[in-house]
Amino acid sequence: MCGMTSARKPYPSDVSDEEWALVAPYLTLLPEDAGQREHSLREVFNGLRYIVKTGAPWRWMPNDLPPWAAVYQQAQRWLKAGCFEQLAHDLRAVGTVALTLEV
Numbered sequence: 232m233c234g235m236t237s238a239r240k241p242y243p244s245d246v247s248d249e250e251w252a253l254v255a256p257y258l259t260l261l262p263e264d265a266g267q268r269e270h271s272l273r274e275v276f277n278g279l280r281y282i283v284k285t286g287a288p289w290r291w292m293p294n295d296l297p298p299w300a301a302v303y304q305q306a307q308r309w310l311k312a313g314c315f316e317q318l319a320h321d322l323r324a325v326g327t328v329a330l331t332l333e334v
Contacts, residue, residue, distance in 0.1 A: 239295040244284040245277045257318045258309060270297035278302035 246254070251273055258272055278296040282289060292299035309315060 242277070242281055242293075242296075244280040246273065246280060251276075254318060257314045257321075260308060260312055260314075270301055272305075275302050275305045279306050 254276070255272065258276060261268065275297050278292055278299075279302055281287070281296060282292065282302070289299040289303050292302060296302070
């Protein structure tokens with residue numbers, strides 16, 4: 232599934248298409264059409280970004296985003312799999328290459 236799955240009004244914390252194209256490969260632990268997936272990964276990631284950017288408690292997740300428990304559980308899977316560390320590592324490597332090319 233690409234983009235938002237509902238007709239909800241976007242939040243300022245929602246991931247842009249360009250950002251999603253960058254992070255999606257790091258967050259896809261199972262195929263997007265996996266049978267047990269109830270919410271799109273992009274919407275789950277939007278929920279995580281909402282919590283991170285607003286500092287709101289998990290249980291205060293807005294009703295038009297996936298349920299807080301689904302977002303929390305997926306975030307724990309991403310953390311355990313090292314998704315964010317790998318993304319940060321690769322971004323640092325790209326930044327280093329870019330800096331060396333400028334010199």
